[in-house]
Amino acid sequence: MTNPALIDELKTLVEPGKVLTDADSLNAYGKDWTKHFAPAPLAIAFPKSIEQVQAIVRWANEHKVALVPSGGRTGLSAAAVAAHGEVVVAFDYMNRILRFDEIDRTVVCEPGVVTRQLQDFAADKGLYYPVDFASAGSSQIGGNIGTNAGGIKVIRYGMTRNWVAGLKVVTGKGDLLELNKDLIKNATGYDLRQLFIGAEGTLGFVVEATMRLDRAPTNLTALVLGTPDLDSIMPVLHAFQDKMDLTAFEFFSDKALAKVLARGDVPAPFETECPFYALLEFEASTEERAEQALATFEHCVEQGWVLDGVMSQSEQQLQNLWKLREYISETISHWTPYKNDVSVTIGKVPAFLKEIDAIVAEHYPDFEIVWFGHIGDGNLHLNILKPDAMDKDEFFAKCATVNKWVFEIVQKYAGSISAEHGVGMTKRDYLGYSRSEAEIACMKAIKAVFDPNGIMNPGKIFV
Ligand SMILES: O=C(O)CC[C@@H](O)C(=O)O
Numbered sequence: 001m002t003n004p005a006l007i008d009e010l011k012t013l014v015e016p017g018k019v020l021t022d023a024d025s026l027n028a029y030g031k032d033w034t035k036h037f038a039p040a041p042l043a044i045a046f047p048k049s050i051e052q053v054q055a056i057v058r059w060a061n062e063h064k065v066a067l068v069p070s071g072g073r074t075g076l077s078a079a080a081v082a083a084h085g086e087v088v089v090a091f092d093y094m095n096r097i098l099r100f101d102e103i104d105r106t107v108v109c110e111p112g113v114v115t116r117q118l119q120d121f122a123a124d125k126g127l128y129y130p131v132d133f134a135s136a137g138s139s140q141i142g143g144n145i146g147t148n149a150g151g152i153k154v155i156r157y158g159m160t161r162n163w164v165a166g167l168k169v170v171t172g173k174g175d176l177l178e179l180n181k182d183l184i185k186n187a188t189g190y191d192l193r194q195l196f197i198g199a200e201g202t203l204g205f206v207v208e209a210t211m212r213l214d215r216a217p218t219n220l221t222a223l224v225l226g227t228p229d230l231d232s233i234m235p236v237l238h239a240f241q242d243k244m245d246l247t248a249f250e251f252f253s254d255k256a257l258a259k260v261l262a263r264g265d266v267p268a269p270f271e272t273e274c275p276f277y278a279l280l281e282f283e284a285s286t287e288e289r290a291e292q293a294l295a296t297f298e299h300c301v302e303q304g305w306v307l308d309g310v311m312s313q314s315e316q317q318l319q320n321l322w323k324l325r326e327y328i329s330e331t332i333s334h335w336t337p338y339k340n341d342v343s344v345t346i347g348k349v350p351a352f353l354k355e356i357d358a359i360v361a362e363h364y365p366d367f368e369i370v371w372f373g374h375i376g377d378g379n380l381h382l383n384i385l386k387p388d389a390m391d392k393d394e395f396f397a398k399c400a401t402v403n404k405w406v407f408e409i410v411q412k413y414a415g416s417i418s419a420e421h422g423v424g425m426t427k428r429d430y431l432g433y434s435r436s437e438a439e440i441a442c443m444k445a446i447k448a449v450f451d452p453n454g455i456m457n458p459g460k461i462f463v
Pocket residue numbers: 134151326329330339340341373381382383
């Protein structure tokens with residue numbers, strides 16, 4: 001069948017006007033926040049129901065057309081990029097919150113519900129959806145599930161996986177599966193729900209998700225600390241975790257802070273200049289807890305682990321302190337950075353980071369490395385800024401070598417080449433640094449069960 005005939009048939013499967021093929025839409029829906037791949041989808045389909053998703057999948061199997069799921073397109077691993085004539089299936093019109101159950105504290109969402117929409121819905125009910133990150137205003141629940149999104153509160157609440165009570169999925173064969181039925185306890189063999197979480201759309205589409213909510217935290221308070229060196233962050237983390245229930249423990253380097261402060265719209269936390277900073281958050285729900293935080297802070301200063309610090313005294317100050325961390329990614333995007341998202345067990349973080357710093361500094365002394373991330377989870381974001389004088393091609397050629405060094409060091413430390421951004425296309429050639437051959441063979445076998453014709457997001461995670 002010719003492409004125009006295929007598209008004509010696709011149009012009959014969804015509502016009128018819900019297949020787009022104009023250049024602007026192909027360009028917008030064919031990519032995510034990674035800018036390395038040129039978008040080249042065949043068409044964009046917008047289903048409005050589970051039945052329409054099933055019809056699209058059956059049509060794709062019949063004609064051997066590849067499908068790419070698309071949510072908020074805020075991903076950083078090219079998992080939602082359509083660069084090879086695929087049909088993008090976008091969930092913008094399946095964006096309703098369908099049900100709320102007060103006793104179970106669950107919300108049934110269509111996949112196109114935006115993360116912030118769920119957070120706000122939870123807040124309206126006096127509850128809390130705790131998975132949070134800078135792109136929460138655009139990312140969608142289906143995409144969060146597909147990538148098992150992490151973010152800034154993982155230390156207390158875990159990843160998206162922890163909040164998925166049940167899923168409805170359409171497999172790559174077009175079958176509708178209802179997984180786990182929102183149960184807390186369910187000892188009936190393989191938990192297929194978990195396979196679809198983090199599968200990056202390679203097994204099928206999430207078409208409905210029951211998300212759990214939590215009680216709302218009270219009087220969230222942030223503390224930004226400056227440390228004399230990286231090693232000091234570890235005993236600080238240990239001291240606070242011993243005494244308090246932290247909701248976040250993030251870090252950033254002086255270079256990251258300098259870039260954010262240069263914007264001019266966020267106040268500096270304090271005057272003392274430090275090589276590294278940590279941002280902690282906790283519930284100061286009682287006087288006693290606030291005092292405990294202060295006492296722990298003073299202990300860290302006495303030990304020489306902390307040089308200076310500031311604690312938020314108002315909601316406004318809390319937001320401002322968070323901006324120091326949350327604005328980093330967007331701010332440094334101006335320098336077309338090389339990006340990496342890796343993890344090791346927490347105790348290994350200082351040695352791991354120093355090893356990467358050393359090898360990059362030795363070979364490319366003009367590269368500016370900006371470190372930040374979720375250090376309390378062992379998850380580091382490594383960004384290297386393109387020197388202004390260096391041509392883009394030369395920079396990215398050099399960064400390809402950096403990539404190899406980073407992944408070799410990750411392997412040496414038994415870490416992960418992707419902590420939270422996923423594998424997609426950007427990391428699929430390096431998967432072997434984190435997963436064994438036998439593991440990858442099992443993953444491929446699982447894909448073949450759910451997607452025997454290989455139509456679901458091919459070329460993502462592995463080839
Ligand atoms: O841009 C990055 O490298 C990280 C983005 C995001 O995961 C964050 O934690 O801010």
